[in-house]
Amino acid sequence: MTSPASKKLSYWLVFQNDCLLIAKNDTAHKLLTASAINELIAAFSRQHLLAQFDDFDIYCAELATESSLPQSIDPIPFRKALESLGTDWYSIAAKARAIINWDKNHQYCGRCGHPTELKTGAFERHCPACSLVFYPRISPSIIVLIQKGDHILMARSHHFLPGVYGLIAGFVEAGENVEEAVHREVKEEVGIEIKNLRYFGSQAWPFPDSLMIAFTAEYAAGDLMINPSEIEEAGWYHIDHLPGRPSSSISIARKLINHFIEQQKGKSPV
Ligand SMILES: [Zn+2]
Secondary structure, three states: OOEEEOOOOEEEEEEEEEEEEOOOOOOOOOEEEOOOOOOOOHEEEEEEEEEEEEOOOEEEEEEOOOOOOOOEEEEHHHHHHHHHHHHHHHHHHHHHHHHHHHHHHHOOOOOOOOOOOEOOOOOOOOOOOOOOOEOOOOOEEEEEEEEEEOEEEEEEOOOOOOOEEEEHHHHHHOOOOHHHHHHHHHHHHOOOEEEEEEEEEEEEEEEOOOOEEEEEEHHHHHHHOOOOOOOEEEEEEHHHHEEEEEEEOOOOOHHHHHHHHHHOOOOOOO
């Protein structure tokens, strides 16, 4: 742990349960500053220095579940907080969540049960008894926009909000490369073959620890055959009649769909 005792300006990404704590007053980023966390710091269960810049430092911390908050601070569900912080703060906020989860989830060795120790200056916990090392977990996942002429495949999972459709997505399995994972997921979930797989971009998605690797692809063969254990409904949708899309403006799913729309309308890609 690093002491926040320096007089340099600092911002604090403080989590309590599934919420990020945000300042109610209109500070630059609504992130908590050192003065704002003064009365909370005694109840922090963990804290880490995340990043240092010339003008300020950034810390993350976790506040004990039962601690009450001063009037000046609001707990905001993390996904909503990410949207309101905007793209400039996305990566550091995602990192903050990952570091808190990693530190909390690896207090004991998963192999021998001994308490782990934090390595100074690194996001690394190690077991002094058996030397096993624990790093923040990153789970690679794929997401793919499948195009068939001017239609795209959109699907609903059982856990989606009513009326919302998304793209085919899933975790990369052990032993696979990401391209194999895309082909397998598409085949498993909707029964079709795809071709011309192209890398689109990637995004940390801290719910809880995904790295979303996004692709575009074209339909190749087969009829839609939905796997009911994973997909509730799927279909080909014309650009002018797309169903409800993922509400989160920050998600790479939304960026993929927007990219397709821009392309189809002859504008420059996003
Ligand atoms: Zn161990």
